[in-house]
Amino acid sequence: MKTEFILQAVQAVNHAILAHESEIESLDREIGDGDHFINIKRGSRAIAEMRDELADLPPDMVLQRIGMKLLSTVGGASGPLLASFFLALAKTVKERGTATLPDKAAAFAAGVEAVKSRGKADIGEKTLLDVLIPVSQAFTRLAAEGVEGAALLNELKRVAEAGMLSTRDMIATKGRAAFLGERAVGHIDPGAKTCQLVIQTVCDLALH
Amino acid sequence: MKTEFILQAVQAVNHAILAHESEIESLDREIGDGDHFINIKRGSRAIAEMRDELADLPPDMVLQRIGMKLLSTVGGASGPLLASFFLALAKTVKERGTATLPDKAAAFAAGVEAVKSRGKADIGEKTLLDVLIPVSQAFTRLAAEGVEGAALLNELKRVAEAGMLSTRDMIATKGRAAFLGERAVGHIDPGAKTCQLVIQTVCDLALH
Amino acid sequence: MKKFINAVDDLLAESLAGFAAAHSDLVRLHLDPNYLRRSQKTQDKVAVISGGGSGHEPLHGGFVGYGMLDAACPGQVFTSPTPDQMLAAAEAMEAGRGVLFIVKNYAGDVMNFQMAAELLPFPNETVLVSDDVAVENSTHTAGRRGVAGTVIVERMVGSLAETGADLAACKALGDRVNRRTASMGVALTSCTVPAVGRPTFDLGENELEMGVGIHGEPGRRREPVRPADAIVADLVAAILDDLKPARGSEVLLLVNGFGGTPLMELYLLYNSAARLLHRQGLTISRSLVGNYTTSLDMAGASLTVCLLDEELRRHWDAPVHTPALRWGR
Amino acid sequence: MKKFINAVDDLLAESLAGFAAAHSDLVRLHLDPNYLRRSQKTQDKVAVISGGGSGHEPLHGGFVGYGMLDAACPGQVFTSPTPDQMLAAAEAMEAGRGVLFIVKNYAGDVMNFQMAAELLPFPNETVLVSDDVAVENSTHTAGRRGVAGTVIVERMVGSLAETGADLAACKALGDRVNRRTASMGVALTSCTVPAVGRPTFDLGENELEMGVGIHGEPGRRREPVRPADAIVADLVAAILDDLKPARGSEVLLLVNGFGGTPLMELYLLYNSAARLLHRQGLTISRSLVGNYTTSLDMAGASLTVCLLDEELRRHWDAPVHTPALRWGR
């Protein structure tokens, strides 16, 4: 993973988020407090604006800076979760690099573990983990099996989408939607939607 | 004027006011603060409920009690004005009786004078005085000319209606509508409407 | 209309009962005729009594207590109280030094207090509050309305009365504060009088009403919604045009919410107004921000500026202990 | 959406600036990272720091001052603040006795404060406020929300900290107050997050939402509008079911407005709730009625009951001097 690619991904994600404003925003109005879109937009714009200061840094430092910036700009529940993901990602990238696909999968898995322990949550609780955990599992498995390129990326996109959709029928036990009990059923989790969108955008970028 | 007639008039006026709720209420919403109907309803109901305690009193005491009750129940601008009318009316009735039409006209005129001095207002200021003053003037003139019965009563009704309608094109200089300046033009004054309604109701009662 | 009520006709009585219960250490409620009074009567002072229609809470009941009012007479919603209330309150609180009525300048309030004053068996004076510069004054009209500046008059006169000053001095201070105080308001929505059940006026989704009073009377003009700074600039201009303060003057700035506007916006208005006043060379030495003279559930706010001097500042700062304003004890 | 703003992105900064200017005798605003702190730092006391999303004013900034908070960290509207804010506030206010964070129990607030706590170079503890009985608690969930009871926790812990008590004692008192405090709210309208520009949820002209939080999260059930007494009965039942106070217990009753409901209605709710509590054999020895933990412009209110004892009553009564709560000095 090159700094160049990360920075391209940052710009692409920023555009993708802006393009999905009304969808994301309405999800958090339905089962949250309506600010999720604004939160991630604030973070995503702040990172996009760091382009120049990041351009000459190695990937692990870029990821670390992204994590810290998310931590101080996003706020809400998603801020520390996304920050934890990037900080753990950065640490693993620094330790073992990203030469091989299993290296990359391991770094992703470390990020997801950090999110799990920060949020004290797991799969099935109607959160962004319902996207992150299955994607991480698929990534690890496929990398071990040697699947790569379009096959890998398309499968990760498919898993992310399935995970995002799976939150629709769940009752939430973590996050704001937990206050709604049964009433959250039928609505997709906003954080899950954002993560799916980010994963899709990054995979699409890698596909080209 | 007999106590019997006053008490019948009280009931008739109470019904007439209730029957014109939406009309009166909307006038005060347009150029006032929306409470005029509630104020006069409260007063009119309170007087209607005094029927038993008033039945055996002479007319001047009945009118005096009505004035005091209006003073303590209506509130707003209309309360002290209507109370002043009845208290002055009662005083003049007590002093010179109501045997002749000029006596009655003089009592009415005394009531109107009390309203003028209480409100420091006169004709042309878009208030209930735009009904009361012309009616009083017509009453005095016609009584002096010996006009009586249906001719008198129908003329008083006509003058009351003309006075009420005349407030439509006025700029108010007294009362809440004065705060509106030009914007009050085109709207009938609520107090004028109420007075016209009361005069019409009492005249109709006397006609039968 | 959605409100927390049981029956419209009981709203006032139940609300007064709740108020008296929540502040039983400070105030006592007398019913029929209705008035709120200090629980402890103070001897040898002018009894300062105010009142007016309900729906402006905390005005006036919230200002009954040490250093402010001795009693307050609440009328029905937006309807002035009746003379029997003022008479009963004065009877209860007069303490040998006479009675000062503080009355907002509305025809109804003025006439009802006047009739009470005529019937009152004690020496009495009346201070008419008329701080609303949205209303053009002229010798032919009943003059300007009393709005949020009333709080400042009640506070300063209440402080002076507490020192044992006589009736004439209290009246003179009240008139002086009134002359040095100017206000103007703006509404983003109408209010809804409970007994009426629908908004007093209709404002479009992109309209505001400049120069509203505190009873849902429409203002002098309707405008498209504008940025807060532009609205505040108009309000401040009208106020300063009236007060004509010398550069370097010291002022009190009150940003008053009408009931439906959150504190966050009121502080934004304060920020905007304070910047303008500074630019005019004025020093804001005292401030008050919050819902003090409301108009039921109306969204909107008013700005009030009071030109201070050493004496007025002292009366503002003196200890006050009421349900809605408290400091120094 | 009609609000007093200039640009949505500047609302928070301008409102904070106005707040700091209006209360410059008490608080100071630090920008980037944003926090509000007492203008005078007190030595040798635990630094009590809270924070949370904006839009709940006066919570938390309005409670910075003697006898309550040392600093407050305001996030964006309804969005928890970020750890750099807590770190900077703690750095500024720590006075040798450690830092106590008071945090409303929301995933976002908890995680952001946790990350700050992990990075903090001082001894620190956190009191999680979770007074909202509308949320069913279970071992699998994140637990109940923190709502208006937060004011009571901040007040009592703030009082204890002022006496020089150590971190463990402050933490223990905060937890104890939280256990003895229960709240539930009801909304008549949604609020409108300024950056979103339209109501978070839609309520029909004859509907209300029982058990809402303070962020416009929908509640647990939607109902037809009912008389205030019936609504209050449900809220009080849920609260007492949670607290299970013995007959004869002494309580504090807080009627908290959400921002768009006038005081007149809040006092009516107080009247209704007080009657019910008396009927349960409880004594209301302290009361607070007003907008203390709001939800922007939402019309609605919450009830909070805190079971007092001699120690808690003493900490409630002790002098406090903040922009929004003041007595005893």
Ligand SMILES: Nc1ncnc2c1ncn2[C@@H]1O[C@H](COP(=O)(O)OP(=O)(O)O)[C@@H](O)[C@H]1O
């Ligand atoms: N404990 C948790 N673990 C994992 N994800 C969570 C947790 N709590 C909340 N989330 C995620 O955060 C999202 C909400 O983020 P956001 O709206 O930015 O913050 P907030 O809920 O504080 O307003 C939810 O949709 C959910 O996916």
Ligand SMILES: Nc1ncnc2c1ncn2[C@@H]1O[C@H](COP(=O)(O)OP(=O)(O)O)[C@@H](O)[C@H]1O
């Ligand atoms: N000074 C005055 N002289 C005569 N009539 C007046 C005066 N002021 C107000 N009025 C009358 O009172 C009416 C309003 O009464 P009401 O709505 O009951 O009281 P308020 O204006 O206090 O709300 C006006 O329509 C007007 O006719």
Ligand SMILES: [Mg+2]
């Ligand atoms: Mg959210």
Ligand SMILES: [Mg+2]
């Ligand atoms: Mg009226």
Ligand SMILES: [Mg+2]
């Ligand atoms: Mg009125």
Ligand SMILES: [Mg+2]
């Ligand atoms: Mg949030």
